[in-house]
Amino acid sequence: NAGVTQTPKFRILKIGQSMTLQCAQDMNHNYMYWYRQDPGMGLKLIYYSVGAGITDKGEVPNGYNVSRSTTEDFPLRLELAAPSQTSVYFCASSAGRDQPQHFGDGTRLSIL
């Protein structure tokens, strides 16, 4: 089982560039999430979705956008990359309330 697949695994951006981090899950989960993990810190929620066509902000949404056109995919968009967005980004999915979240392997993003 593939589970949650994130691409790319690594990326270096210049300040002001834009990019989309891809996330796909094959478990037919309704709930999906994007987190960022800064060095030595826990995960902070950026955006989440409880189903196709529904998204909502998490704790740290500024500078990011998301869309959820299908159950499987939940891309994260950075429009104007800033050094403060250098981080490791994790996508996760879950089957519903009180169900565990399943994580991808992460995307390491550096903005110089």
Place this chain on the structure above:
Amino acid sequence: GNSVTQMEGPVTLSEEAFLTINCTYTATGYPSLFWYVQYPGEGLQLLLKATKADDKGSNKGFEATYRKETTSFHLEKGSVQVSDSAVYFCALSENNAGNMLTFGGGTRLMVKP
């Protein structure tokens, strides 16, 4: 708001030593509690969970008991192995519509042979 506090690491132990990683939480209601583990270069994996007071979650020799009176969910293992070296995250989910998790800062465990 909700919060999770973990002991700071790194925790360095010899193989077969006893492990305790402390976790306390603040929540307005009755959360579900989780321990996730992150091996180097990988995403987080669910290790164990407990959904109500006095529940004990267990997996792979790890245990944690949901203590409502002390708002704690400490992780324990009787005999650690080198392969247990990882970062451990305590988290809670408080019956919210989005099933959102609040994470602690993580505790790095290093086990020496």
